[in-house]
Amino acid sequence: xxxxxxxxxxxxxxxxxxxxxxxxxxxxxxxxxxxxxxxxxxxxxxxxxxxxxxxxxxxxxxxxxxxxxxxxxxxxxxxxxxxxxxxxxxxxxxxxxxxxxxxxxxxxxxxxxxxxxxxxxxxxxxxxxxxxxxxxxxxxxxxxxxxxxxxxxxxxxxxxxxxxxxxxxxxxxxxxxxxxxxxxxxxxxxxxxxxxxxxxxxxxxxxxxxxxxxxxxxxxxxxxxxxxxxxxxxxxxxxxxxxxxxxxxxxxxxxxxxxxxxxxxxxxxxxxxxxxxxxxxxxxxxxxxxxxxxxxxxxxxxxxxxxxxxxxxxxxxxxxxxxxxxxxxxxxx
Amino acid sequence: xxxxxxxxxxxxxxxxxxxxxxxxxxxxxxxxxxxxxxxxxxxxxxxxxxxxxxxxxxxxxxxxxxxxxxxxxxxxxxxxxxxxxxxxxxxxxxxxxxxxxxxxxxxxxxxxxxxxxxxxxxxxxxxxxxxxxxxxxxxxxxxxxxxxxxxxxxxxxxxxxxxxxxxxxxxxxxxxxxxxxxxxxxxxxxxxxxxxxxxxxxxxxxxxxxxxxxxxxxxxxxxxxxxxxxxxxxxxxxxxxxxxxxxxxxxxxxxxxxxxxxxxxxxxxxxxxxxxxxxxxxxxxxxxxxxxxxxxxxxxxxxxxxxxxxxxxxxxxxxxxxxxxxxxxxxxx
Numbered sequence: 001x002x003x004x005x006x007x008x009x010x011x012x013x014x015x016x017x018x019x020x021x022x023x024x025x026x027x028x029x030x031x032x033x034x035x036x037x038x039x040x041x042x043x044x045x046x047x048x049x050x051x052x053x054x055x056x057x058x059x060x061x062x063x064x065x066x067x068x069x070x071x072x073x074x075x076x077x078x079x080x081x082x083x084x085x086x087x088x089x090x091x092x093x094x095x096x097x098x099x100x101x102x103x104x105x106x107x108x109x110x111x112x113x114x115x116x117x118x119x120x121x122x123x124x125x126x127x128x129x130x131x132x133x134x135x136x137x138x139x140x141x142x143x144x145x146x147x148x149x150x151x152x153x154x155x156x157x158x159x160x161x162x163x164x165x166x167x168x169x170x171x172x173x174x175x176x177x178x179x180x181x182x183x184x185x186x187x188x189x190x191x192x193x194x195x196x197x198x199x200x201x202x203x204x205x206x207x208x209x210x211x212x213x214x215x216x217x218x219x220x221x222x223x224x225x226x227x228x229x230x231x232x233x234x235x236x237x238x239x240x241x242x243x244x245x246x247x248x249x250x251x252x253x254x255x256x257x258x259x260x261x262x263x264x265x266x267x268x269x270x271x272x273x274x275x276x277x278x279x280x281x282x283x284x285x286x287x288x289x290x291x292x293x294x295x296x297x298x299x300x301x302x303x304x305x306x307x308x309x310x311x312x313x314x315x316x317x318x319x320x321x322x323x324x325x326x327x328x329x330x331x332x333x
Numbered sequence: 334x335x336x337x338x339x340x341x342x343x344x345x346x347x348x349x350x351x352x353x354x355x356x357x358x359x360x361x362x363x364x365x366x367x368x369x370x371x372x373x374x375x376x377x378x379x380x381x382x383x384x385x386x387x388x389x390x391x392x393x394x395x396x397x398x399x400x401x402x403x404x405x406x407x408x409x410x411x412x413x414x415x416x417x418x419x420x421x422x423x424x425x426x427x428x429x430x431x432x433x434x435x436x437x438x439x440x441x442x443x444x445x446x447x448x449x450x451x452x453x454x455x456x457x458x459x460x461x462x463x464x465x466x467x468x469x470x471x472x473x474x475x476x477x478x479x480x481x482x483x484x485x486x487x488x489x490x491x492x493x494x495x496x497x498x499x500x501x502x503x504x505x506x507x508x509x510x511x512x513x514x515x516x517x518x519x520x521x522x523x524x525x526x527x528x529x530x531x532x533x534x535x536x537x538x539x540x541x542x543x544x545x546x547x548x549x550x551x552x553x554x555x556x557x558x559x560x561x562x563x564x565x566x567x568x569x570x571x572x573x574x575x576x577x578x579x580x581x582x583x584x585x586x587x588x589x590x591x592x593x594x595x596x597x598x599x600x601x602x603x604x605x606x607x608x609x610x611x612x613x614x615x616x617x618x619x620x621x622x623x624x625x626x627x628x629x630x631x632x633x634x635x636x637x638x639x640x641x642x643x644x645x646x647x648x649x650x651x652x653x654x655x656x657x658x659x660x661x662x663x664x665x666x
Contacts, residue, residue, distance in 0.1 A: 103448050115436050161501040168494040176622045289509045
């Protein structure tokens with residue numbers, strides 16, 4: 001049985017709620033769940049600075065229930081979680097810089113709202129299966145590479161501190177209150193439907209936008225090595241984590257194919273775009289303070305435990321992403 | 334020069350703000366600062382479930398400025414921090430059980446309000462020297478004993494998760510924004526002016542109350558080993574940390590004399606009280622889930638770096654605490 005068909009069983013006819021479901025990963029996950037026969041509800045605040053975009057669910061009208069709602073709007077949460085089999089909890093504030101200039105908003109979304117979601121599940125749907133989108137940002141600057149799940153947690157910005165609290169609540173509610181939740185620590189994820197308007201979600205987004213618009217882009221530093229997960233691979237990890245009982249209460253890193261320097265990534269993008277230009281610049285001072293240097297994940301644990309591995313090589317993910325934005329850019333800028 | 338006289342220099346005539354300053358450690362710190370000639374302002378919410386008690390500053394009328402205010406009341410923060418030389422930031426929700434039944438309130442006080450305090454300092458008094466009262470609770474169940482500052486941070490309850498976020502903000506604001514802050518990770522602290530009405534601050538409080546009232550008390554488990562810091566020693570650590578430039582951006586455990594089992598502590602209290610009784614009981618199920626087992630701190634780092642050590646032996650701290658509550662109990666129950 002292929003991985004794809006083995007996932008039909010747990011999802012066909014089942015009800016799944018996706019917070020942040022009009023966002024990058026959330027919308028790709030919604031599309032995949034619809035393919036697998038699930039009954040999908042998405043919640044998204046559509047705050048302009050965040051990842052939500054109605055275009056991300058284009059073509060699915062009538063097949064996904066969409067609630068434009070903010071997870072900070074607690075009174076709405078009970079009716080949203082009630083009756084769901086799965087909660088894919090991807091709503092979050094992702095910008096590291098915004099978390100430094102507006103730390104309270106970051107905490108409200110990545111901390112308070114997460115507690116409210118878990119409390120709503122505990123009171124109104126304690127049997128729900130939850131997968132939380134955590135982030136490699138909670139590790140901070142690595143002591144060693146690749147970074148495995150036992151690496152110390154020393155976040156370097158407000159976003160990392162609050163995402164760590166959010167992840168910790170999920171695991172605590174699993175351990176103490178019996179909610180069945182799993183945390184996935186995502187590294188740089190790229191692919192169709194990511195935010196390309198600016199660097200709030202990923203710097204690669206704004207690079208791609210510049211390439212497609214025929215403008216040069218800026219690479220800060222350039223020597224940092226990073227790993228990249230293709231969004232379809234990330235989506236498969238969410239689906240596996242929610243379907244497998246042995247993942248309850250666990251934390252797993254996601255990773256990608258071999259890490260590359262940002263300079264190499266930029267060169268590859270220019271090559272695959274058949275043209276384009278970039279300038280390597282020094283890190284701006286305010287970003288340097290919260291930069292983590294080289295980072296790439298050790299994803300062997302989820303490989304051993306759930307059989308997940310990143311299947312998409314770097315060239316393929318970049319080609320598919322460029323193709324998507326050559327066609328769709330006007331809906332994203 | 335004795336430790337006491339060497340501390341006069343940085344504090345005589347200087348202005349110090351203490352959040353949670355009507356509470357247990359905060360009020361003892363306020364008393365010591367007044368002795369050292371500082372101009373002391375305390376802020377306390379006097380929420381009945383927390384540690385604040387006007388009796389704690391008895392005899393200091395006119396010598397300490399008292400604001401009954403909640404650190405969640407952000408608009409008041411700028412005027413409080415402006416012009417201060419020192420901020421001793423001890424306001425917090427301390428009950429582990431309350432954090433599990435009302436997690437949002439714990440987050441509001443131990444997370445959101447901490448960010449608001451730091452933002453107020455950053456905007457209105459960036460030169461202030463800050464010492465934050467953190468807790469051993471952020472370590473969770475120890476991997477090894479004694480627990481040093483490099484031990485992994487795996488809090489076992491909502492209070493621990495939020496206190497970790499609060500501590501992390503303080504160190505981040507030091508590193509990124511140049512605020513000069515230090516975090517002290519307190520273990521069980523006991524002494525005059527602690528909360529004895531119930532176990533919300535420390536289980537020892539309610540034991541002492543029972544002893545003084547001539548009633549038996551309950552020891553849950555009994556075999557857990559713990560260490561205890563006498564409040565005067567903890568106060569000295571706060572004063573040293575704020576006065577010493579090499580403590581900026583640092584984290585230090587506080588510890589106590591040799592750890593004892595809870596059963597032994599109970600026996601010693603009965604002996605020193607010249608009478609009393611206790612029953613050893615199984616841990617209630619809801620508390621067992623968030624219990625950390627044996628815990629005691631390695632406090633050698635603050636010894637090496639700042640010359641601090643716990644000076645008060647266990648018998649002395651228990652005798653002084655019993656004496657205080659034999660005289661003062663009616664103001665605390």
